[in-house]
Amino acid sequence: MENILQIEALCKKYDGFKLDDINLKLPQGTIMGLIGENGAGKTTTIKSILNTIHIDSGKIKLFGLEMKNNEKEIKEQIGVVLDDSFLSEYLTPIDINKIMRNIYKNWDEKLYFEYIKKFELPKDKTSKDFSSGMKMKLKIATALSHHPKLLLLDEPTSGLDPIARNDILDIFQEFINNGKNSVLVSSHITSDLEHIADYITFINNGKILLSKTREELLEEYGIAKCSKEEFEKIDKNDYIKCKKNKYDIELLVENKLKFKNKYDIEIIDKPSIEEIMIMYIKGEN
Numbered sequence: 001m002e003n004i005l006q007i008e009a010l011c012k013k014y015d016g017f018k019l020d021d022i023n024l025k026l027p028q029g030t031i032m033g034l035i036g037e038n039g040a041g042k043t044t045t046i047k048s049i050l051n052t053i054h055i056d057s058g059k060i061k062l063f064g065l066e067m068k069n070n071e072k073e074i075k076e077q078i079g080v081v082l083d084d085s086f087l088s089e090y091l092t093p094i095d096i097n098k099i100m101r102n103i104y105k106n107w108d109e110k111l112y113f114e115y116i117k118k119f120e121l122p123k124d125k126t127s128k129d130f131s132s133g134m135k136m137k138l139k140i141a142t143a144l145s146h147h148p149k150l151l152l153l154d155e156p157t158s159g160l161d162p163i164a165r166n167d168i169l170d171i172f173q174e175f176i177n178n179g180k181n182s183v184l185v186s187s188h189i190t191s192d193l194e195h196i197a198d199y200i201t202f203i204n205n206g207k208i209l210l211s212k213t214r215e216e217l218l219e220e221y222g223i224a225k226c227s228k229e230e231f232e233k234i235d236k237n238d239y240i241k242c243k244k245n246k247y248d249i250e251l252l253v254e255n256k257l258k259f260k261n262k263y264d265i266e267i268i269d270k271p272s273i274e275e276i277m278i279m280y281i282k283g284e285n
Contacts, residue, residue: 002064004028004150004182005049010058012044019044019206022058026150026199029179031172033193033214034186035277036203042186043083045203046152049184050080062150076104079143081153087139089128093121096142104146115141132159140168144175151175153185157192165189169196190273194218200273202280209280214273221276222256225249225267234263241283252279 003025010022019041026032034042047053049060051067060067062074087096093116101107116123119137127135136159143151151172157165173196175181187193193200194214201211210217226234231242231249238259239251253259256268271279 002028003061004063005184006059006061007045007049008059010045010048010060011056012048012053013056017041017044017206019048022203022208024201024208024211026182026184028182029176030198031176031183031185031196032199032201033190033197033273034184034201034203035188035190035193035273037281040203041206042203043154044206046082046154046184046186049152050075050078076106076146077149079146079148079151081136081139081143081151081156083154083158087127087142090126092126093123093138093141096138100142100146107146109145111147112141112145115144133161133164136160137164137168140171144171149181151181151183151185153183153187155187156185157187157189165192172196190277194273202277204281217273217276218270220255220257221271222253222259222268223271223275223279224251224253224256224259224263224265225269226251226263226265230263230265236285238262241279241285243279243283250279250283252276252283 005024005026007022007024010019012019017039022045034045036042044053048055049062049067051071063077065074067074097109097112101109119141121134121138127138130138136156140156157168160168169192172183172185176183197214199211199213200217202209224239225248227248234251239253241252243250253268259265260268
């Protein structure tokens with residue numbers, strides 16, 4: 001399986017923040033969820049991929065090509081949804097179509113208006129009159145309508161109600177069904193990623209803490225609950241983080257079956273992606 005995106009040793013430094021040695025591979029035909037707190041480095045990573053900010057060091061390849069030498073060719077094949085969209089709020093969907101057909105050689109007017117209809121967006125109203133959910137749907141329709149091979153999405157389901165979110169997630173799933181397209185999606189709504197992501201990459205304070213398949217995280221990781229007496233007998237190398245509560249201690253473990261076989265701990269819960277993220281950030285070493 002080829003990688004549609006490959007990042008090697010990416011570094012970007014700002015005052016008070018550093019994106020530090022980011023390594024990431026996104027195979028064709030897959031969806032990767034990018035998770036982390038606000039300010040962790042998710043948006044900086046996406047903007048680095050798009051070459052909209054200058055990186056300090058590292059290599060970024062898309063479709064086997066380096067962005068700095070092949071930007072026009074690469075961006076023809078990328079659909080983008082960012083929070084700070086370049087689209088003016090004084091444009092109507094009809095206006096956007098006129099602009100985009102002169103930008104992308106593969107712009108598909110018919111497909112674009114099919115999405116506009118599907119999302120129930122008025123064609124002749126300026127987007128400043130749209131709700132936040134409608135604006136997001138307009139961005140997604142625009143991103144999809146030039147037949148990209150890669151979608152780069154920053155919080156694409158933010159502001160959408162559960163039904164609309166589900167519809168959008170279905171579209172992302174359909175997008176990769178040909179086995180060639182891929183999606184990199186940054187999201188705070190980790191429950192969405194549990195439904196669609198093949199891989200989860202967790203960034204914290206500019207560093208990747210983990211990058212694993214969804215199955216590894218949801219099926220192999222566990223949160224063990226033990227007494228203080230039991231905790232004193234557990235090797236520090238056998239858990240990732242611990243959280244001390246009033247009556248018990250929770251341990252984030254990488255392999256719950258292996259842990260259970262080694263220690264006589266009765267309760268080992270199956271964690272959500274959000275619970276794993278919180279344990280990494282709030283737990284103690």
